[in-house]
Amino acid sequence: MxxxxxxxxxxxxxxxxxxxxxxxxxxxxxxxxxxxxxxxxxxxxxxxxxxxxxxxxxxxxxxxxxxxxxxxxxxxxxxxxxxxPSPTHERVRNIVASPLGGRLTGFATHPLVEELDRALCGDPALAGLPGRFLFALDDGTGDVASLGADVTLVEDGILLAGTPFAIPGAGVDILLAAARAFLAERGDGGAWRIAELPDGPARVANRLTATGLPAAHLPATGLGSTGLGSTGFGPERARAAVGAAPVRARGAGVVALPDGRVAVEAVxxxxxxxxxxxxxxxxxxxxxxxxxxRTVVLLDLAEAPDLTGSGLVTDPDSPWTGVSACTGSPGCAKSLADVQHDAAQWVATRERRPDLPVHWVGCERRCGLPKGRVIEMVATGDGYQERQK
CATH class of the missing domain: 3.90.480.20 (Sulfite Reductase Hemoprotein; domain 2)
Incomplete structure (x- = not known):
């Protein structure tokens, strides 16, 4: 597990x-x-x-x-x-966002990230969030909506642990309110994530309603254990919300931006x-x-830089694309193998990217396991066991 x-x-x-x-x-x-x-x-x-x-x-x-x-x-x-920026809130500033920030979709998320970070650090009560609680802001590409964050902002609503609720005009205030609702529902319990609460999305949504969010903004049905109801999302957004493959392919390469500049994603x-x-x-x-x-995106470039010889990979078909690994030994005392070395040796034998992401781990804790379909290479002390998630 x-x-x-x-x-x-x-x-x-x-x-x-x-x-x-x-x-x-x-x-x-x-x-x-x-x-x-x-x-x-x-x-x-x-x-x-x-x-x-x-x-x-x-x-x-x-x-x-x-x-x-x-x-x-x-x-x-x-x-x-x-x-x-905040010694009291440093471990709760867990915010992921679409790296292109709306450059292809028009829903600018980077200013909202900054607003959320300031408001989060300015609320003393939210310093009590667990260090695993995760916010996400998706610009419409579906890339971070598929990550299963506790609270995800999309242009036409929010997702609570992946369950969509249509809230037209939702903004940073709704994300913060959802985090406070989680803390109230969590009480003195040990849950670190909304998904760890029994019927967590429904409980958080109901508490949002009880604390002032207009009930009409929430689905008329679906506040029970299924939680889906009438979302008002488009088909692509709904598929991304429940964990399907995101609209933007993850990997390497150059992205042409509407203003004539480019973005470069490097593995x-x-x-x-x-x-x-x-x-x-x-x-x-x-x-x-x-x-x-675990890629780097360079934004608003006049032209793509030449990264040849840097070790950063911009070829989308490179065998490095989609391959990840935990720390392994000697950095982790629990690891049964030098995972980083072994993964690099495996990549050296390949000519193109794997069909599915491959994640190498040194023990059954499986740290850093990506979302979605993944091939796992799990060290056992007697070689690696290949599994498919």
Missing amino acids: SIADFSGRLRPDACPGALQTHAAADGPLARIRLPGGAITPAQLRELAAFCTSGIELTSRANVQVRAVESPAAFAGRMAEVGLL VPLGRLTAAQARLLAALDVPVRLTPW
Whole structure:
């Protein structure tokens, strides 16, 4: 069973941050939240200065730095460059967003991400959210609507743990209200996610109604265990909402933007961005978005840069596309194998991208498992066992 799927919470939330690091086998591990995956060139350069072993990209478009020599000095510097704006809320700033931010659809999500982050950090009660609680803002491509976030904003409503509710004109205030409703329904229980509450989406939706959201904005039916009801979503949005393949293909390549500029999505092999790669991206001096698929999106370019020799992959058919891995040994004491090395060796034997995403893990915890259909390569201590999720 994946940690991400485990609902029998028997221990307190210990998600790492910049102030609360994790004692990994290779030293203190710090995690920096990047709402919407947004990071500035200056912030990239600062991270590069601390990451001799590389910057790890996470499945929530955040970053991790391993073997931090001085956690206190690291946290102080991150605060100075704007990557730690709230010591009380740092571990609850879990916000993913469509990396193109509405450039292809017209529903601009990046300003809403910034608004949500400010409002979240400004509400003392929401500091009590578990570190696994996740917000998402989808620009209409369906890419992050399919990730199963606790609360997802789409142009014509919200999703609660993947269950859609039509709320015309929904905005950041609804996302915050849903988070407060979750805390009220959670009470003193151990649930970290809406999906871990029995009938969680229905309970949160009903509490939203009871606390002032007009009842007419919610489906007239479907507030029971099924929760679907009459959503008002279009067919593509509804399919994305319940976990079907997103409209935007994840991977690598160049995207032409309506204004004549381009965006470039580059795969970061096994989600490890080197210090040299971080400095290269910073030198381009354009908006950068990290994604939940451990890729980097460069926005608003006059033309695609030449990344040949950088190790970043822009060929959509590259065998690196769709391949991910947990940390493995020696960084994780629970791992039964050097997963990163073994996954890289496997990729070296292939000529093209795999038909399905392939995720390599060092134990049954299966950390970092992507959403959707995935081939899992699970270390057993006696080789790898191949499974299909």
